[in-house]
Amino acid sequence: MVPKTRSTAVALALLLLASLALTSLSQVHAKQLSYKQRQVESGYKSGGEGENEGGSGDEGGSTPISSSNGTCTVTINGVEETFSGCSDLTGGMTVYYTYVQASDSLDIAFKAKPRSGLGWVAFGPAGSPGRMVGGNSVIAWPSTASSTKAEAKDFELGGTSASAVNVANNQNLADLVAYYDSASGDLISRFTRPNSGIDPTSFPALWAWGPGTAVSARSTLREHVEYHSGTIDMKGTGVGSGANNTDNGDGTSNGEIIPAANCSLTINGATESFAGCRALSGGFTVYYTHNSQADTLDIAFQAKSEGGLGWVAFGPAGSPGKMVGGKAVIAYPSTGSATGATAADYSLNGESSSTVVVANEQQLSNLLTYYDSTTKIVTTRFTRPNNGLNPAKFPGLWALGPASSVARAGIREHVSFYSGTINMTNTGSDSQTVGSSSIDVNSTIIAHAVLMSVAWILLVPVAIMIARYLKCKNPLWFKLHVAIQTSVLLIVIAAWILGLLEGEDGRSDEKQAHLVIGC
Numbered sequence: 001m002v003p004k005t006r007s008t009a010v011a012l013a014l015l016l017l018a019s020l021a022l023t024s025l026s027q028v029h030a031k032q033l034s035y036k037q038r039q040v041e042s043g044y045k046s047g048g049e050g051e052n053e054g055g056s057g058d059e060g061g062s063t064p065i066s067s068s069n070g071t072c073t074v075t076i077n078g079v080e081e082t083f084s085g086c087s088d089l090t091g092g093m094t095v096y097y098t099y100v101q102a103s104d105s106l107d108i109a110f111k112a113k114p115r116s117g118l119g120w121v122a123f124g125p126a127g128s129p130g131r132m133v134g135g136n137s138v139i140a141w142p143s144t145a146s147s148t149k150a151e152a153k154d155f156e157l158g159g160t161s162a163s164a165v166n167v168a169n170n171q172n173l174a175d176l177v178a179y180y181d182s183a184s185g186d187l188i189s190r191f192t193r194p195n196s197g198i199d200p201t202s203f204p205a206l207w208a209w210g211p212g213t214a215v216s217a218r219s220t221l222r223e224h225v226e227y228h229s230g231t232i233d234m235k236g237t238g239v240g241s242g243a244n245n246t247d248n249g250d251g252t253s254n255g256e257i258i259p260a261a262n263c264s265l266t267i268n269g270a271t272e273s274f275a276g277c278r279a280l281s282g283g284f285t286v287y288y289t290h291n292s293q294a295d296t297l298d299i300a301f302q303a304k305s306e307g308g309l310g311w312v313a314f315g316p317a318g319s320p321g322k323m324v325g326g327k328a329v330i331a332y333p334s335t336g337s338a339t340g341a342t343a344a345d346y347s348l349n350g351e352s353s354s355t356v357v358v359a360n361e362q363q364l365s366n367l368l369t370y371y372d373s374t375t376k377i378v379t380t381r382f383t384r385p386n387n388g389l390n391p392a393k394f395p396g397l398w399a400l401g402p403a404s405s406v407a408r409a410g411i412r413e414h415v416s417f418y419s420g421t422i423n424m425t426n427t428g429s430d431s432q433t434v435g436s437s438s439i440d441v442n443s444t445i446i447a448h449a450v451l452m453s454v455a456w457i458l459l460v461p462v463a464i465m466i467a468r469y470l471k472c473k474n475p476l477w478f479k480l481h482v483a484i485q486t487s488v489l490l491i492v493i494a495a496w497i498l499g500l501l502e503g504e505d506g507r508s509d510e511k512q513a514h515l516v517i518g519c
Contacts, residue, residue: 071239072084072085072086072096072238072239074086074094074096074109074111074188076109076177076179076188076190077148077177077179081096081109081190083096083097083098083107083109084097084098084099084236084237084238085097085098085233085234085235085236085237085238085239086239086240087232087236087240088240089205089207089228089230090228090230091112091207091209091226091228092112092113093110093111093112093121093123093207094110094111094112095108095109095110095111095123095205095207095232096108096109096110096111097109097232097234099200099234099235100192103194104194104195105192105193105194105195106192106193106194106195106200106203106234107190107191107192108123108190108191108192108193108234109188109189109190109191110123110138110188110189110207111186111187111188112186112187112207112209113185113186113187114141114142114185114187114209114210115209115210115211115225115226115281115282117142117185118141118142118215119141119209119210119211119215119225120139120140120141120209120210120215120221121139121140121141121187121189121207121208121209121210122137122138122139122140122155122206122207122208122209122210122224123137123138123189123205123206123207124136124137124138124154124171124205124206124207125137125171125198125203125204125205125206126204126205126206126229127157131206131229132157132206132208132224132227133157133158133159134157134158135157135206136154136155136156136157136168136170136171137154137155137157137206137208138152138153138154138155138171138173138176138189138191139152139153139155139210139221140152140178140187140188140189141187141210141215142180142187142215143180143215146178148177148178148179148180149179149180149181149182150178150179150180150187150188150189151178152176152177152178152189152191153167153176154167154168154169154170154171154173154176154191155167155168155221156168156170162221162222162223165221171191171193171194171196172193172194172196173191173192173193174191174192174193175190175191175192176189176190176191177189177190177191178190200233200234200235201233201234201235201236202231202232202233203231203232203233203234204229204231205229205230205231205232206227206228206229207227207228207229208224208226208227208228209224209225209226209227210222210223210224210225211223211224211225211282211283211416225282225283225304226283262429263275263276263277263287263428263429265277265287265300265302265379265381267300267368267370267379267381268339268368268370272287272300272381274287274288274289274298274300275288275289275290275427276288276289276424276425276426276427276428276429276430277428277429277430278422278426278429278430279430280396280398280418280420280422281418281420282303282398282400282416282418283303283304283400284301284302284303284312284314284398284418285301285302285303286299286300286301286302286314286396286398286422287299287300287301288300288422288424290391290424290425294385295385295386296383296384296385296386297383297384297385297386297391297394297424298366298381298382298383299314299381299382299383299384299424300379300380300381300382301314301329301379301380301398302377302378302379302380303377303378303398303400304375304376304377304378305332305333305371305376305377305378305400305403306400306401306402306403306415307376307403307404308333308373308376308403309332309333309403309404309406310332310400310401310402310403310404310406310415311330311331311332311400311401311406311411312330312331312332312378312380312398312399312400312401313328313329313330313331313346313397313398313399313400313401313414314328314329314380314396314397314398315327315328315329315345315346315362315396315397315398316362316389316394316395316396316397317395317396317397317419318348320395320419321419322397322419323348323397323399323414323417324348324349324350324351325348325349326348326397327345327346327347327348327361327362328345328346328348328397328399329343329344329345329346329362329364329367329380329382330343330344330346330356330401330411331343331369331378331380332378332401332406333371333373333378334371334406337369339368339369339370339371340370340371340372340373341369341370341371341378341380342369342406343367343368343369343380343382344358344367345358345359345360345361345362345364345367345382346358346359346411347359347361351444352444352501353410353411353412353413356411362382362384362385362387363384363385363387364382364383364384365382365383365384366381366382366383367380367381367382368380368381368382369381391423391424391425392423392424392425393421393422393423394421394422394423394424395419395421396419396420396421396422397417397418397419398417398418398419399414399416399417399418400414400415400416400417401413401414401415402414402415444498444501447495447498448495448498448499451491451492451494451495451498452491452492452495454491455487455488455491455492455495456488456492459484459487459488459491460485460488462484463480463481463484463485463488466480466481466484467481
């Protein structure tokens with residue numbers, strides 16, 4: 001017979017295990033819910049050719065300032081504000097400014113569309129030419145918690161990690177406001193700042209966009225998907241005054257998301273021209289030419305590799321918004337290649353790495369990939385027959401893999417995945433993004449979580465209560481206790497096997513950690 005104190009300790013230990021299992025499950029569900037929330041919140045309908053599957057991207061571009069009756073006027077939360085000068089900037093941003101000589105200060109406003117209607121937008125002075133690190137920036141984002149539907153703060157850009165980007169009013173801002181126009185999709189922020197030694201005729205500007213994911217009190221500002229820099233003469237007056245978009249910062253001079261105006265692309269030193277090109281959510285750019293006579297598509301795509309190691313992928317989805325069943329050209333940096341990168345045509349047969357296999361089912365030709373180690377951008381080109389796909393409604397899927405060596409770890413689970421319909425018969429360049437963040441529900445993880453929950457949250461407490469309170473029903477209590485605990489053992493073993501298979505199958509570092517420590 002077990003002493004009472006020991007029995008109590010055992011019961012407490014079992015309850016602690018159940019609590020840990022519940023915590024683990026809540027973390028899994030929280031991630032899936034956050035993805036679903038982003039899907040619900042990104043309720044924009046793409047303008048022009050790009051209607052999205054399972055969500056949507058941005059709705060057209062910000063209204064060009066040249067169409068605003070020749071004046072630098074912007075409406076902020078219903079109030080019309082007029083500035084001395086204004087300029088369109090690379091990437092789809094408009095900046096408005098008035099130099100106040102008496103106080104040696106600048107009254108500034110900027111307007112841009114967040115990527116996928118959710119991400120942050122930033123504008124401010126660079127710390128050094130073309131560099132975000134060391135600079136300060138007003139960062140604004142859509143927010144349902146604000147009466148103006150947006151929030152903005154002055155951030156110090158102290159480093160390249162999210163933890164080094166902190167709120168600090170180094171610019172000594174006044175009158176900081178932000179407003180999100182849900183009808184047009186424009187995010188607008190306005191503020192006044194002293195020059196503090198900065199020459200207003202050569203304002204060292206930086207401006208950037210964050211990824212198309214919601215910013216909230218629970219999340220940090222994720223790394224930019226697009227960044228530009230240049231000098232602006234903020235003493236200039238009139239429309240189009242003073243902007244010099246040198247775009248020389250953080251390796252985005254080629255435009256990691258903004259396609260070239262003439263849809264030409266340099267791949268490994270050779271310039272290729274395409275009929276059309278456009279920006280995609282998540283930092284991708286796609287170029288394309290439809291050959292109607294041969295019924296083929298000549299496609300190229302660009303994206304920044306995560307950490308200079310991760311893979312990038314583009315191809316047709318098997319069904320709207322789903323990776324499983326689709327095909328994708330997956331490219332990744334490779335020191336063993338003369339072009340710095342390797343690419344192949346993969347069949348996406350399932351959720352695990354073992355089901356993502358090389359299979360030239362797209363019947364590709366002219367496959368070429370190149371990695372620029374300076375910008376960390378992977379550029380890949382190929383030709384494929386349409387094979388029944390409507391080029392005017394190409395069911396695109398594109399994704400980024402984690403910052404881990406593909407040569408060592410294989411094709412590990414994506415860190416971000418997008419989908420959307422692309423009209424590849426259109427011509428010309430379009431910098432407004434198409435596509436939305438999508439979800440692949442992993443049935444193995446769900447089964448693992450459900451089994452562990454049933455075992456630890458339901459059955460173990462029942463078995464404990466039976467042993468504690470039903471001993472008067474001898475020997476029934478013991479038979480029930482043994483039966484339930486045996487069921488728990490079998491369920492936990494089954495869930496453990498599922499978790500082991502999932503964790504060992506080339507998944508993310510976070511899941512590998514869960515595999516090792518169990519929480």
